[in-house]
Amino acid sequence: MNKLLTTIFAVAVSFVTVSAQAQDVKGDPKVGETKNAMCIGCHGIKGYQASFPEVYRVPMISGQSAKYIVSALNAYKKGDRKHPSMRAIAETLSDQDMADLAAYYSGHGATEGAAAATKTVKVPSPEVTALLGKTNCASCHGADFSKPIDPSYPKIGGQHADYLFAALKSYKVENNPKVGRGNAIMAGMAKQYTNAELKLLANYLSSVDGELKVVPQSKFR
Structure with missing residues (x-):
């Protein structure tokens, strides 16, 4: 137990340090729109599916938290997230590029002055309630799983179920150079569930009204 707590503490300290450094770089959404050529071919097409390591719809990133987008891109760049295509893209991005792209996508598709829609x-x-309570998912991801307690955590309410399932499973993978996510906290959570239970969670989370969306790209550059 002491070893686990030490690992979690070390991860948390490292995460806070990276987050603090990222906060020093301010993103410009207008500049970000000019840098998204490598993003639109997947994230700008409704229903677009990745084919590695399995077939699933790529995540919706329009409306996602800017700080989370930066955190995820840095994880791919460092190799903590082992997706070859995303790592190759992230390695080409500077801190400023990431901040600009994150600023762009966090507000992408939002309608200024629009009234908040009534959500169902x-x-x-009962089975899913028990699974959600097992690791208290809402304690980090917040109300409707769309109001994280820290903006560097993802909004997951309404995200594609097949993507969520693939992502959750990836935290359980060890010693694979091309698949997996190196996050001690999420790994500790995910390993408490069977894959069948993770699929139930993913299906429920995708059914919740959320703020994420796919905004079709009007043109390709």
Whole structure:
């Protein structure tokens, strides 16, 4: 137990340090729009599916938290997230590039002055309620899983179910050079579930009204 706590503490300290450094770089959404050529071919097409390491719809990133986008890109760049295509892209990005892209996508598709739509509360089944409570998912991802307690955590409410399932499983992978995510906290959570249970969680989370969306790209450059 002491070893686990030490690992989690070390990860948290490292994460806070990276987050603090990222906060020093201010992103410009208008500049970010000119840098998204490598993003639009996947994230700007509704229903677009990745084919590695399995077939699933690529995540919706329009409306995602800017700090989370920067955190995820840095994880790919460092190799903590082992997706070859995303790592290759992230390695070409500077801190300023990441901040600009994150600023752009965090507000992408938002309608200025639009009234908040009334959301339908999706009540989980007793089985899913128990699974959500097992690791208290809402304690980090917040109300409707769209109001994280820290903006460097992702909004997951309404995200594609197949992507969520693939992402959650990836935290359980060890010693694979091309697949997996190196996050001690999420790994500790995900390993408490079977894959069948993770699929139930992913299906429920995707059914919740969220702020994420795919904004079709009007043109390709």
